[in-house]
Amino acid sequence: MRSPKDFFAPLALGAPAPVREIPVTPSRMIHFFDPGNEKMAAKVPDLAKKVDVLLGNLEDAVRADRKEAARAGLVAIAKANDFGKTQLWTRVNSLDSPWVLDDLITLVTEIGDKLDVIMVPKVEGAQDIHYVDRLLAQLEARAGLTKPLLVHAILETASGVANVEEIAGASPRMQGISLGPADLAASRRMKTTRVGGGHPGYLVRTDPVGDDLTAGRTTYQQDLWHYTVARMVDACAMHGILPYYGPFGDIRDVVACEDQFRNAFLLGCVGAWSLHPVQIGIAKKVFSPSPSDVAWARRVIAEMGDGTGAVMIDGKMQDDASVKQCRVVAELADALAADDPELAAAYDAATKEALG
Numbered sequence: 037m038r039s040p041k042d043f044f045a046p047l048a049l050g051a052p053a054p055v056r057e058i059p060v061t062p063s064r065m066i067h068f069f070d071p072g073n074e075k076m077a078a079k080v081p082d083l084a085k086k087v088d089v090l091l092g093n094l095e096d097a098v099r100a101d102r103k104e105a106a107r108a109g110l111v112a113i114a115k116a117n118d119f120g121k122t123q124l125w126t127r128v129n130s131l132d133s134p135w136v137l138d139d140l141i142t143l144v145t146e147i148g149d150k151l152d153v154i155m156v157p158k159v160e161g162a163q164d165i166h167y168v169d170r171l172l173a174q175l176e177a178r179a180g181l182t183k184p185l186l187v188h189a190i191l192e193t194a195s196g197v198a199n200v201e202e203i204a205g206a207s208p209r210m211q212g213i214s215l216g217p218a219d220l221a222a223s224r225r226m227k228t229t230r231v232g233g234g235h236p237g238y239l240v241r242t243d244p245v246g247d248d249l250t251a252g253r254t255t256y257q258q259d260l261w262h263y264t265v266a267r268m269v270d271a272c273a274m275h276g277i278l279p280y281y282g283p284f285g286d287i288r289d290v291v292a293c294e295d296q297f298r299n300a301f302l303l304g305c306v307g308a309w310s311l312h313p314v315q316i317g318i319a320k321k322v323f324s325p326s327p328s329d330v331a332w333a334r335r336v337i338a339e340m341g342d343g344t345g346a347v348m349i350d351g352k353m354q355d356d357a358s359v360k361q362c363r364v365v366a367e368l369a370d371a372l373a374a375d376d377p378e379l380a381a382a383y384d385a386a387t388k389e390a391l392g
């Protein structure tokens with residue numbers, strides 16, 4: 037274990053100093069694209085205006101014989117475009133793959149100044165983050181980078197879940213963690229073949245009435261991912277980093293996608309992955325608090341004055357704790373509204389109405 041005193045020291049001579057706070061910029065959707073797919077690559081300049089994060093994916097979903105094309109494509113796209121405030125991330129291949137070393141060496145050397153975050157798949161424990169941490173420091177020093185690259189882990193192995201707290205705190209580079217439900221299901225030997233989302237077989241049933249075990253017994257489908265998302269959120273909050281829901285693979289089912297994203301939002305996640313352009317708007321809607329929630333939060337904050345004591349608002353008790361909950365919503369709304377005049381206007385109109 038590293039001494040706490042050394043935690044913020046660069047891991048290579050000449051590497052930039054690690055950040056002390058993870059920048060909290062909008063990341064409601066991490067939009068995945070295959071940089072070696074010409075059709076998708078052509079859409080990148082336009083997509084950059086619509087998303088918070090663009091992620092050039094090099095790992096799963098890119099065929100083995102297209103790995104090098106994807107890597108080269110990402111270098112070319114990063115060099116050719118100015119993404120403005122939109123962040124550029126990449127997902128490199130897994131640490132046990134034959135591609136990851138070249139992914140890291142090429143990307144940091146060629147476009148390290150354009151990249152914000154490197155997503156590392158199939159992280160099993162702190163040792164994986166330590167390996168990437170040191171290697172990035174060496175590459176940053178050699179490339180003369182002045183801003184450290186941040187690292188995002190995907191929680192998609194049983195060991196990763198068991199070690200999630202140590203992963204979240206393994207390096208000052210740790211920006212966040214995403215749930216990877218497909219690999220995690222396989223690693224745990226779960227019996228769902230879906231990429232995220234629920235399953236009709238995972239349910240609870242109301243008790244029988246009398247002796248008839250079949251009649252009138254309503255069933256309620258449960259969330260397969262509740263435990264993992266909640267645990268991930270706690271680990272991230274404890275270490276001051278950001279939690280995300282990952283992929284929802286049924287692209288056509290925009291309704292269930294919205295539900296899954298909203299469950300994650302309500303539990304504390306700041307965003308989710310969009311795998312197809314149709315999921316971008318869903319993530320934007322879900323991970324931006326609603327105007328009525330923002331208006332309520334602002335009203336409670338206004339009526340609570342210095343934030344102590346207890347008051348009744350519309351029949352509901354508010355106190356020091358509930359004002360903190362309201363600040364979470366109001367601060368997120370302010371951060372999102374700062375870059376989005378339409379959202380700012382919707383929040384202000386709802387607040388005006390609520391405050392009278």
Ligand SMILES: CC(C)(COP(=O)(O)OP(=O)(O)OC[C@H]1O[C@@H](n2cnc3c(N)ncnc32)[C@H](O)[C@@H]1OP(=O)(O)O)[C@@H](O)C(=O)NCCC(=O)NCCSC(=O)C[C@H](O)C(=O)O
Nearest residue numbers: 068069075076079096097192216217218219283311312313
């Ligand atoms: C899922 C897809 C394969 C669907 O692609 P396609 O069949 O081409 O869909 P459409 O015909 O509806 O596409 C319409 C046009 O939009 C373009 N398109 C599609 N997806 C994207 C995208 N993500 N970014 C940009 N542009 C996109 C198509 O090219 C069409 O263009 P045009 O013909 O010119 O109109 C595809 O969406 C896709 O591959 N998505 C990304 C998949 C991915 O990244 N998967 C990996 C992440 S999930 C994962 O890894 C699991 C996780 O790790 C875990 O373990 O849980």
Ligand SMILES: [Mg+2]
Nearest residue numbers: 096192216219
């Ligand atoms: Mg995966």
